[in-house]
Amino acid sequence: MLVIRRHPGQSLRIGEEIEIEVIESGPNRVKLGIRAPKSIPVVRSEVRLTRAENLAAARSLDAVRPEELAAVLGASRP
Amino acid sequence: MTFATSHFGTITVDAGAVIEFPEGLPGFEDRRRFLPLNHPGGTGLIFLQSLELPELCFLAVPVQALRPEYRVAMSAEDLELLGLAEDRPPELSAEINALAILSLVEGEPPTANLRSPVVIRIATRRAVQAIRPDDRYGLREPLLAEDAEAVCL
Numbered sequence: 054m055l056v057i058r059r060h061p062g063q064s065l066r067i068g069e070e071i072e073i074e075v076i077e078s079g080p081n082r083v084k085l086g087i088r089a090p091k092s093i094p095v096v097r098s099e100v101r102l103t104r105a106e107n108l109a110a111a112r113s114l115d116a117v118r119p120e121e122l123a124a125v126l127g128a129s130r131p
Numbered sequence: 132m133t134f135a136t137s138h139f140g141t142i143t144v145d146a147g148a149v150i151e152f153p154e155g156l157p158g159f160e161d162r163r164r165f166l167p168l169n170h171p172g173g174t175g176l177i178f179l180q181s182l183e184l185p186e187l188c189f190l191a192v193p194v195q196a197l198r199p200e201y202r203v204a205m206s207a208e209d210l211e212l213l214g215l216a217e218d219r220p221p222e223l224s225a226e227i228n229a230l231a232i233l234s235l236v237e238g239e240p241p242t243a244n245l246r247s248p249v250v251i252r253i254a255t256r257r258a259v260q261a262i263r264p265d266d267r268y269g270l271r272e273p274l275l276a277e278d279a280e281a282v283c284l
Binding site for chain 2: 097111112117
């Protein structure tokens, strides 16, 4: 992984179209500004993981019919 | 008002029971209105039925049912979406509910998303899927806590 040190107010570019600016830096988090074309989605990594999990979870009722849930979950519920 | 669902047929929608996600859920950003339905078997399960997409229905369970010690942790942005004070996490109560979305895959044990629970503010019927800023819980947790299993063994 490429590591670059930046001060607040400084920025960096990825290719011609993406610019990332460090707006503010605190003791345990930084505030970033991102300028990118609309065609490039910018999402926090954890949102991406939650998105994938939601897409999988949305198929749960295709895997198990509502009337079978009690039996399926009963075995693994506290 | 009624709504034709894929899994439950046509259901009657009590407008006061509808919960609204101002920003949808990741992967379903355009789906804002859901109706929580209790599983009739007294299992504590809750169906989160979309009122915009007939086939979209999540299966969920209150986080405390899985992890009695569970405490909510939310980002400032998510607290603001629910109109809650940004300087402290809300306590689970009759006012604030948190539901873990379950994932069932045939042939695999069911898992619960305790990393990003659906947090509902009952008074306003607003909800957000709040991704925890910490990594205390995962996206695919077994329904039974690991330490609880150890006791059983």
